[in-house]
Amino acid sequence: xxxxxxxxxxxxxxxxxxxxxxxxxxxxxxxxxxxxxxxxxxxxxxxxxxxxxxxxxxxxxxxxxxxxxxxxxxxxxxxxxxxxxxxxxxxxxxxxxxxxxxxxxxxxxxxxxxxxxxxxxxxxxxxxxxxxxxxxxxxxxxxxxxxxxxxxxxxxxxxxxxxxxxxxxxxxxxxxxxxxxxxxxxxxxxxxxxxxxxxxxxxxxxxxxxxxxxxxxxxxxxxxxxxxxxxxxxxxxxxxxxxxxxxxxxxxxxxxxxxxxxxxxxxxxxxxxxxxxxxxxxxxxxxxxxxxxxxxxxxxxxxxxxxxxxxx
Amino acid sequence: xxxxxxxxxxxxxxxxxxxxxxxxxxxxxxxxxxxxxxxxxxxxxxxxxxxxxxxxxxxxxxxxxxxxxxxxxxxxxxxxxxxxxxxxxxxxxxxxxxxxxxxxxxxxxxxxxxxxxxxxxxxxxxxxxxxxxxxxxxxxxxxxxxxxxxxxxxxxxxxxxxxxxxxxxxxxxxxxxxxxxxxxxxxxxxxxxxxxxxxxxxxxxxxxxxxxxxxxxxxxxxxxxxxxxxxxxxxxxxxxxxxxxxxxxxxxxxxxxxxxxxxxxxxxxxxxxxxxxxxxxxxxxxxxxxxxxxxxxxxxxxxxxxxxxxxx
Numbered sequence: 342x343x344x345x346x347x348x349x350x351x352x353x354x355x356x357x358x359x360x361x362x363x364x365x366x367x368x369x370x371x372x373x374x375x376x377x378x379x380x381x382x383x384x385x386x387x388x389x390x391x392x393x394x395x396x397x398x399x400x401x402x403x404x405x406x407x408x409x410x411x412x413x414x415x416x417x418x419x420x421x422x423x424x425x426x427x428x429x430x431x432x433x434x435x436x437x438x439x440x441x442x443x444x445x446x447x448x449x450x451x452x453x454x455x456x457x458x459x460x461x462x463x464x465x466x467x468x469x470x471x472x473x474x475x476x477x478x479x480x481x482x483x484x485x486x487x488x489x490x491x492x493x494x495x496x497x498x499x500x501x502x503x504x505x506x507x508x509x510x511x512x513x514x515x516x517x518x519x520x521x522x523x524x525x526x527x528x529x530x531x532x533x534x535x536x537x538x539x540x541x542x543x544x545x546x547x548x549x550x551x552x553x554x555x556x557x558x559x560x561x562x563x564x565x566x567x568x569x570x571x572x573x574x575x576x577x578x579x580x581x582x583x584x585x586x587x588x589x590x591x592x593x594x595x596x597x598x599x600x601x602x603x604x605x606x607x608x609x610x611x612x613x614x615x616x617x618x619x620x621x622x623x624x625x626x627x628x629x630x631x632x633x634x635x636x637x638x639x640x641x642x643x644x645x646x647x648x649x650x651x652x653x
Numbered sequence: 654x655x656x657x658x659x660x661x662x663x664x665x666x667x668x669x670x671x672x673x674x675x676x677x678x679x680x681x682x683x684x685x686x687x688x689x690x691x692x693x694x695x696x697x698x699x700x701x702x703x704x705x706x707x708x709x710x711x712x713x714x715x716x717x718x719x720x721x722x723x724x725x726x727x728x729x730x731x732x733x734x735x736x737x738x739x740x741x742x743x744x745x746x747x748x749x750x751x752x753x754x755x756x757x758x759x760x761x762x763x764x765x766x767x768x769x770x771x772x773x774x775x776x777x778x779x780x781x782x783x784x785x786x787x788x789x790x791x792x793x794x795x796x797x798x799x800x801x802x803x804x805x806x807x808x809x810x811x812x813x814x815x816x817x818x819x820x821x822x823x824x825x826x827x828x829x830x831x832x833x834x835x836x837x838x839x840x841x842x843x844x845x846x847x848x849x850x851x852x853x854x855x856x857x858x859x860x861x862x863x864x865x866x867x868x869x870x871x872x873x874x875x876x877x878x879x880x881x882x883x884x885x886x887x888x889x890x891x892x893x894x895x896x897x898x899x900x901x902x903x904x905x906x907x908x909x910x911x912x913x914x915x916x917x918x919x920x921x922x923x924x925x926x927x928x929x930x931x932x933x934x935x936x937x938x939x940x941x942x943x944x945x946x947x948x949x950x951x952x953x954x955x956x957x958x959x960x961x962x963x964x965x
Contacts, residue, residue: 372804372805373731373734374699377696382694383688384793385688386791386793390787396780417685421685424686430698430700468707471707477789479700479791482686553684
């Protein structure tokens, strides 16, 4: 059954029962706007758009994977401020010949990712497209009384730490790009990330001075954080983990796995700086330090800007 | 100069100074997420996506018109809950060959529409597209202590009233579709709506029992409100205004202008029900009443469902 056969309102009837529900939803989907309870008078808000062929491929990712990924990258941005995701809004441009089950599974993916966080899908939009699928997600979050942690607060003397996977998604993409479907763990990591959501508020509680998520690559996001804070950052790669699967895949593909660690995005690990002397509990692990100056140094050498530019 | 020539970060440098700023913005664009002050613990949130060729045409609308329209239709949804728009997030998929000035003017349009409301653009996303421009806007609003007015509260005995223009945008679209560029007032009304934003909170203060904006057509939105409230609605067309320009344009095109009033969307007028006896100040004007039963009656006859289905 295609979307055009059941129409917009038929599709909405299929989608509504699949939406994750949050207790914070005072008015949910179906009205002009949603009404969401967010205590404390401050709302965290972020949006990301995913375009078919550019951010996902229908032959590499299931609809459910894409839903999880779209939710995860927005909820990760909320966590990277020290916030907790409360609500998502999902706008979707769909060709009329898309199968209804694909759309249902997309929303199952939103459900999978939102449920553990406690976020609900509170609203959205459905429009027809002649040119592939576009998904735009907005996440709203609560600070729960915490102060927001921006990218701009790192100070010389701070330690630099990460929480979550680094390089897994890039390794999975490299594997898929060469036509392989294994190692499964890396391929799955590319389909949707495993975001350490709780590490964000934890970092805020530990007194993190700056924080962001790693969406474009460790070095690229370190560079952005360093620039926003007016500092330099030094890291060593010995503290970053090349897993056995990553090492094997890199060997099979004839590439250096350290590039995945340094330049690979989309794992949505969290990156933060903390005052020296703060004892960092799991999942946070130290990878470097903040110094005076500018730029990012990896194992003592200035790093090239390998950041991804969408338009170049 | 095209977008691909200056790249993502060059484009952001052009966009940032053009963004409307709100005092409610605690952390603005450039970090993982924005932080917005919204008092009262309840956030109004809504999203709409506009696809090139479907929701706008580059030969009929300037970038500035499109920005105004995209902002307006979201801010109208906030007003239709009785809320006041505070913040927008704008996600944009752009072909690399789009001219930078087009993007700058799009944001000028957001600025034009947000400034009088007091809303800021607090965040967004820029992605590359191979297939035309897609704009996804999310609006956040504050209730400022008011109770939200949903579509579901209309009761038999209530009066039905509208605020704002009805049928103007449809008339403008009909004129443009036939290759004309005048009457200017109608064509301009199609390019971007004149939304009576203040009428939303005013209606909430007057005790409106149900409210929505008219995005798909008066009858279609009356039907939705009646269905959500479990009531029937009767209106008469004699209270709706066919302006002289509308009458002349309809005559020139050989169509009945009343169809524009009944089925024309995109003016984003507000539609509300009020307890009988409430004195309605400008810009609210009565067009009918709520009765027991179901469906919508126009001049005593049951109306056909002429609502727009995006996928059929």
